[in-house]
Amino acid sequence: APLVAIIGRPNVGKSTLFNRLVGRREAIVEDKPGVTRDRLYGVGSWEGRHFLLVDTGGVDPSLDTGLPGDIRSQAEVAIEEADLILFVLDALEGATTVDFEIAAHLRRSGKPVLVAANKADSDRRELAAAALHELGLGEVHPISAAHGRNVGDFCDALLERLPAATEVAPVPIPPGTRLAFIGRPNAGKSTLINTLMREQRVIVSEQPGTTRDPIYLPFKYKDRDLVLTDTAGLRRRKQVARAMEKLAAIKSIRTMERTQVVVLVIDATEGVTDQDQRLARMAFIRGKGVVVALHKWDRVTKDAKLARDRLRHTQESLAFLERPWIVKTSVVGEGRDRGEGRSFNLDELLDASVRTAAALQKRIPTAALNQELQAAVADHSPPMWRAKPVRLYFATQADSEPPLIVISANHGRCLGPDYERYLIRRIRTRWHLRGIPVRLVVRGRGR
Ligand code: GDP
Numbered sequence: 001a002p003l004v005a006i007i008g009r010p011n012v013g014k015s016t017l018f019n020r021l022v023g024r025r026e027a028i029v030e031d032k033p034g035v036t037r038d039r040l041y042g043v044g045s046w047e048g049r050h051f052l053l054v055d056t057g058g059v060d061p062s063l064d065t066g067l068p069g070d071i072r073s074q075a076e077v078a079i080e081e082a083d084l085i086l087f088v089l090d091a092l093e094g095a096t097t098v099d100f101e102i103a104a105h106l107r108r109s110g111k112p113v114l115v116a117a118n119k120a121d122s123d124r125r126e127l128a129a130a131a132l133h134e135l136g137l138g139e140v141h142p143i144s145a146a147h148g149r150n151v152g153d154f155c156d157a158l159l160e161r162l163p164a165a166t167e168v169a170p171v172p173i174p175p176g177t178r179l180a181f182i183g184r185p186n187a188g189k190s191t192l193i194n195t196l197m198r199e200q201r202v203i204v205s206e207q208p209g210t211t212r213d214p215i216y217l218p219f220k221y222k223d224r225d226l227v228l229t230d231t232a233g234l235r236r237r238k239q240v241a242r243a244m245e246k247l248a249a250i251k252s253i254r255t256m257e258r259t260q261v262v263v264l265v266i267d268a269t270e271g272v273t274d275q276d277q278r279l280a281r282m283a284f285i286r287g288k289g290v291v292v293a294l295h296k297w298d299r300v301t302k303d304a305k306l307a308r309d310r311l312r313h314t315q316e317s318l319a320f321l322e323r324p325w326i327v328k329t330s331v332v333g334e335g336r337d338r339g340e341g342r343s344f345n346l347d348e349l350l351d352a353s354v355r356t357a358a359a360l361q362k363r364i365p366t367a368a369l370n371q372e373l374q375a376a377v378a379d380h381s382p383p384m385w386r387a388k389p390v391r392l393y394f395a396t397q398a399d400s401e402p403p404l405i406v407i408s409a410n411h412g413r414c415l416g417p418d419y420e421r422y423l424i425r426r427i428r429t430r431w432h433l434r435g436i437p438v439r440l441v442v443r444g445r446g447r
Contacts, residue, residue, distance in 0.1 A: 008088035017145035176225030183265030194339030289356035324435030325352035412444030
């Protein structure tokens with residue numbers, strides 16, 4: 001789906017517009033209980049067309065200072081990523097210096113921009129909004145995000161500016177296991193990618209397409225075909241403000257969709273953060289395998305206690321990944337950003353990725369699966385259902401990547417989450433399914 005970014009000064013009503021466009025639809029970022037749901041990305045739709053919407057405002061409360069510098073970094077990232085930019089102005093206040101600065105950026109970018117003059121709640125204010133043409137970004141749409149006034153027309157205009165879905169031919173995917181480095185800005189992704197490319201002699205050839213296309217870099221590792229999956233531009237951009245990490249997550253989502261194994265790069269000097277957990281969950285929800293690189297390990301080894309704590313905390317806070325491979329990595333020395341430093345444990349990281357991919361693609365033989373099911377039932381019988389014992393007849397693996405186990409029973413949905421978890425745990429343990437999601441469905445027979 002095309003990416004639409006809302007940018008503008010604080011308090012012009014960006015989030016109100018965001019909520020109006022996304023409505024009650026699910027926010028993309030998270031759907032697990034216990035994790036704060038932020039409404040920064042969502043899927044907007046109009047007339048049956050969907051677009052990914054990101055609200056660049058409110059990313060970090062400290063950003064909302066109105067400082068032009070911060071606004072500029074927001075604008076830069078948004079401009080680079082987005083297919084269309086919604087530039088929101090305040091019809092009451094008119095154009096400020098900051099607005100002119102943003103407008104100048106937008107004009108230079110050459111990206112399609114749609115200008116909304118928000119808070120145009122009345123005819124009089126609509127007229128006032130006309131003055132905003134002076135920004136030189138074309139037609140200004142007076143809207144009221146809060147009241148819905150003119151929002152329909154605005155959405156029509158939005159659709160007109162969106163790139164057609166079929167504009168770019170899809171990039172062919174080379175054969176092999178696809179892995180991608182995902183993580184927060186500054187975790188060390190580029191360093192790892194550059195080092196890997198250098199050590200594995202990955203040849204980067206120019207690929208056609210836009211900067212937002214995925215790029216696939218095939219290489220051989222121990223006689224296996226691996227494909228480094230990346231989003232163009234990742235290695236180029238250095239100046240992404242820390243505050244923009246959530247927008248950077250959009251990039252992660254896009255890369256994630258194209259990969260099989262996600263190498264989650266954790267900055268060991270900081271440890272696992274909420275955003276890391278969120279990225280990991282996103283990967284799992286999408287059926288990806290996850291390998292953890294506990295990176296910059298060189299910086300915690302001097303302190304043995306810190307190192308121990310970091311490792312334990314990583315295991316604990318990512319426990320929902322079901323014993324993922326956690327590999328301590330580092331790249332140290334001169335020119336490490338360019339991949340010229342000395343690397344530590346990169347082979348182990350690739351080995352772990354290969355193992356995780358194998359788990360993801362595992363085909364469990366039906367006979368063995370049923371033996372395990374019988375053994376599991378013998379060790380710990382299923383709960384009763386409506387005062388009758390539940391019978392589990394037969395198990396089969398219906399799908400892989402990730403594995404889907406289907407069990408037929410005398411009743412569907414009768415096992416309860418605890419017992420289902422128990423069965424999944426048995427299967428995971430027996431077949432070493434680490435760092436991957438395993439799905440289980442219980443189907444009833446008859447009534
Ligand atoms: P990205 O934003 O995730 O791509 O992160 P970068 O690869 O740009 O790295 C961020 C910073 O961490 C840079 O200053 C790197 O030099 C530094 N860095 C990367 N890897 C390591 C490492 O293993 N050890 C140490 N000490 N620093 C690292």
